[in-house]
Amino acid sequence: MNHVSAIIRRELQSYFATPIAYVFIVIFLVMSGVFAFYFGRLYERGQADLLPFFNYHPWLYLFLVPAVAMRIWSEERNSGNIELLMTLPVKRLTWVVGKFLAAWLFVGLALLLTFPIVISINYLGNPDNGVIIASYLGSFLLAGAFLAIGSCLSAATKNQVIAFILTVVICFLFLLSGFPMVLAFFKLFLPQFMVDVVASTSFLSHYASITKGVLDLGDLGYFALTICIWLYATVLVVEMKKGD
Amino acid sequence: MIECFNLSKDFSDVKAVDDLSFTAHKGQVLGFLGPNGAGKSTTMKMITGFLPPTNGQIKVCGIDLAEDPLAVKNKIGYLPEGAPSYHEMKVGPFLQFIARMRNIPVAQQQGAVDSVVARLNLNHVYYQKIDTLSKGFKRRVGLAQAIIHDPEVLIMDEPTDGLDPNQKHQVRELITTMSKNKTIILSTHILEEVHAVCDRAIIIAKGAIVADNTPTEMESMSRYHHAVSFVADLDTILLNKIKDLDCVRDVTYNARLKETTVFPTQGLFIFDEVSGLLKQQGIQVTSLKMEAGRLDEVFRNITQPAQNQEVQQ
Numbered sequence A: 001m002n003h004v005s006a007i008i009r010r011e012l013q014s015y016f017a018t019p020i021a022y023v024f025i026v027i028f029l030v031m032s033g034v035f036a037f038y039f040g041r042l043y044e045r046g047q048a049d050l051l052p053f054f055n056y057h058p059w060l061y062l063f064l065v066p067a068v069a070m071r072i073w074s075e076e077r078n079s080g081n082i083e084l085l086m087t088l089p090v091k092r093l094t095w096v097v098g099k100f101l102a103a104w105l106f107v108g109l110a111l112l113l114t115f116p117i118v119i120s121i122n123y124l125g126n127p128d129n130g131v132i133i134a135s136y137l138g139s140f141l142l143a144g145a146f147l148a149i150g151s152c153l154s155a156a157t158k159n160q161v162i163a164f165i166l167t168v169v170i171c172f173l174f175l176l177s178g179f180p181m182v183l184a185f186f187k188l189f190l191p192q193f194m195v196d197v198v199a200s201t202s203f204l205s206h207y208a209s210i211t212k213g214v215l216d217l218g219d220l221g222y223f224a225l226t227i228c229i230w231l232y233a234t235v236l237v238v239e240m241k242k243g244d
Numbered sequence B: 001m002i003e004c005f006n007l008s009k010d011f012s013d014v015k016a017v018d019d020l021s022f023t024a025h026k027g028q029v030l031g032f033l034g035p036n037g038a039g040k041s042t043t044m045k046m047i048t049g050f051l052p053p054t055n056g057q058i059k060v061c062g063i064d065l066a067e068d069p070l071a072v073k074n075k076i077g078y079l080p081e082g083a084p085s086y087h088e089m090k091v092g093p094f095l096q097f098i099a100r101m102r103n104i105p106v107a108q109q110q111g112a113v114d115s116v117v118a119r120l121n122l123n124h125v126y127y128q129k130i131d132t133l134s135k136g137f138k139r140r141v142g143l144a145q146a147i148i149h150d151p152e153v154l155i156m157d158e159p160t161d162g163l164d165p166n167q168k169h170q171v172r173e174l175i176t177t178m179s180k181n182k183t184i185i186l187s188t189h190i191l192e193e194v195h196a197v198c199d200r201a202i203i204i205a206k207g208a209i210v211a212d213n214t215p216t217e218m219e220s221m222s223r224y225h226h227a228v229s230f231v232a233d234l235d236t237i238l239l240n241k242i243k244d245l246d247c248v249r250d251v252t253y254n255a256r257l258k259e260t261t262v263f264p265t266q267g268l269f270i271f272d273e274v275s276g277l278l279k280q281q282g283i284q285v286t287s288l289k290m291e292a293g294r295l296d297e298v299f300r301n302i303t304q305p306a307q308n309q310e311v312q313q
Helices: A002-017 A020-039 A051-055 A057-069 A071-079 A081-086 A092-112 A115-124 A129-156 A160-176 A180-187 A192-200 A203-211 A217-241 B040-047 B069-075 B091-101 B106-119 B135-147 B165-181 B191-197 B215-220 B236-243 B271-281 B295-312
Strands: B002-011 B014-024 B029-033 B055-060 B076-079 B153-157 B183-187 B200-205 B208-213 B228-231 B248-254 B259-264 B287-290
Touching: A002 A020, A002 A092, A002 B091, A020 A051, A020 A057, A020 A092, A020 A115, A051 A057, A051 A129, A051 A203, A057 A071, A057 A092, A057 A129, A057 A160, A057 A203, A071 A081, A071 A092, A071 A129, A071 A160, A071 A217, A081 A092, A092 A129, A092 A217, A115 A129, A129 A160, A129 A203, A129 A217, A160 A203, A180 A192, A203 A217, B002 B040, B014 B040, B014 B055, B014 B183, B014 B200, B014 B208, B029 B040, B029 B165, B029 B191, B040 B055, B040 B153, B040 B183, B055 B069, B069 B076, B076 B135, B091 B106, B091 B135, B106 B135, B135 B153, B135 B165, B165 B183, B165 B191, B191 B215, B191 B295, B200 B215, B200 B295, B208 B215, B208 B295, B215 B295, B228 B271, B236 B248, B236 B259, B236 B271, B271 B287
Parallel strands: B029 B183, B029 B200, B076 B153, B153 B183
Antiparallel strands: B002 B014, B002 B055, B200 B208, B228 B259, B228 B287, B248 B259
């Protein structure tokens, strides 16, 4: 535990020692505002909820989260630091979890900084704040799932650009796996129950049900499981690739 | 103490390390020598638990690496090649981070950091980003990181590479002072370093040990062992006179340095004979010395046959 907190502290310090942190936060805040007000017509639709704001988070994360995740491991491998890390008396899982949590907390911080929109909507009308809190939780979980995928792919390559592109593609597939277009494709050669399995892996459908204010254990469990599986995969990939 | 038994490491179809066995004892500074790509770094990476060996067993302080890697890593301090570190961090916080990861009790962490900072003269750069440091300082930060927990075993991959002569001297002194109660393995290309710090040298070529001696023993394997060199203006007649001495096997003359080297017949001391002859002929000599042997020559003789074979293959 002591190790995990030391890793988190170090990682967060290094985010803020470089411009990455500020660029990410500023772009995230500006873009989430633009999407909510301009495309989502949050103001014009005259309803006191944040649905237009949260609806665009998956698409925003699709490009911003891989940018945070891409450096988690590939930078360590590229700089040769991995040799230092892996010869310290610390378990690999501790490193993987610590680095993931640091990135997740960082994205969480950016998410927290969107609080003015909550204040505004409360000023303008009388929203259901329970739904808003649930939506924030859903958004945070979605970011975590993206980060876990990104962390695994970042461990697989020394090249941050490749890590970024692979992460965007895989996240995109997970987002879309519930769409009729994708399911129709799978229906061509898979039995119905397999198509249902594919449909149930969709980030978007699980996220949508959380943002509607339904805190179903299944949806929460789905994200938790996704994060755990991808982090475990990261541990394996780091072990396989560290010496290359 | 480090024990390696029949260590092998394959990278796809390349054998980087081939059936390597040796034991390094406490209080010993063991030097790894060998051409680039001989398997020195790979061996070190296996001992430190970074790479798993394909075959063989490693024991550090009696603990089997495969059984309890964390316990072994706890006992080892490691300076990887090129001394990697977090470049965006400042020296102080970086060492504090390592101290925490090294399981040093909280109350003693700052003390440990202060102690290595003092020992490696890092006081002036304590608040500086590692990024902005010179190569020598970066290397010293790497060394500080390796010895912060006062490890029983210290493994250093080219610790003095890229340092200026003063810094090299400093690092060597540090290694010598630490060597009393530690087991130290270091790899190097600099042969004078072997003499300066190592009690024992292992020459590795193509993943196998080709020589394992003390540096002095290794020098005695040299053609130059007990040879006499002097700098003076000589003519061919005199050169032939020296060559005709019973105890002389061969003479070489370096025209640029005006240096003559006289090689003795196996195992003989010829210093007195040569100096006597020079005195008798009334030759002005600017320097006259007996050589202990040249490590670089031994190194070439031992490792080059292996390389030539490679070319033939």
